[in-house]
Amino acid sequence: MPLLLLLPMLVLAILGLWAVLLPISLIQRYRFGRKRRRVVAWANSANAWLMLISVAAFFLSGWMATRWLPDALVMAAMGFAVGIALGILNLLISHREVEAGSVFITPNAVLVLGMTLLVASRILLGFWQLYEHGFQLHPIQREEAWFLRPDSLFALGGLLLGHYFAWCWGLRSMLRRLLPR
Known part of the structure; x- marks a missing residue:
């Protein structure tokens, strides 16, 4: 026992x-x-190319999920587009320094805080939904806000993936301009 x-x-x-x-x-x-960090060119380039695989896998999983969640692919694409816009914005407002042939970047603290709070609020929302609905496979259908639906997880995932995708490729192009070979 x-x-x-x-x-x-x-x-x-x-x-x-x-x-x-x-x-x-x-x-x-x-x-x-939000800390200042040195950008290592080869590591960032590897991240940027590997992000293509991640994006392909993400959209493939969004497409496969449309069998059960009809708007999963649409939510994934919208989240990815917003994430790319946030990544570009973060690159534009981040502080960049070039010291002794190295590039240092400090991401915008407000944007980092906003994305961290977004992830934390989605986790809390998931717990609230678990409390509210339990483990029901098919809860009672009612009109809900888009962020309360299960396929909104694809929107959040797309936002985070799109942000990092734009960040990696933007840093890669910035490094090519700042550090000529």
Whole structure:
């Protein structure tokens, strides 16, 4: 009998640890997201090219999800477009420095805070929806705001992916201008 209790206790312990560490991880995400950092050209170039694979996989999963969530691909595309706009905006308003042949960049703290709060609010919204609906496969259909629908997760994912996509490719082109070979 005690062995049967071990698995539920382990699951509860992992959930408790996650609940304690989540706020800390969000605070750390904000702290590290707004720090000045050196841009390593080869690493940024590798990130930019690998982002193409991530974007392709994201839109493929959005297309596959349209079987169950009819607006998943549309939400993914809209979120991606907004994310690209935010990434370009972040590049334009970020502080750039060139020192001794290296480029340093400091992302805009307000934009980093906004994106961190967006992720935190979506996590809280998910918990609220879990409390409200439980694990119902087909909750009662009613008119809801777009951000309350399950396919809105594709919009948030597209926003974050689009932001980083624009950020990587924008940094890549900025480095080519600032550091001639």
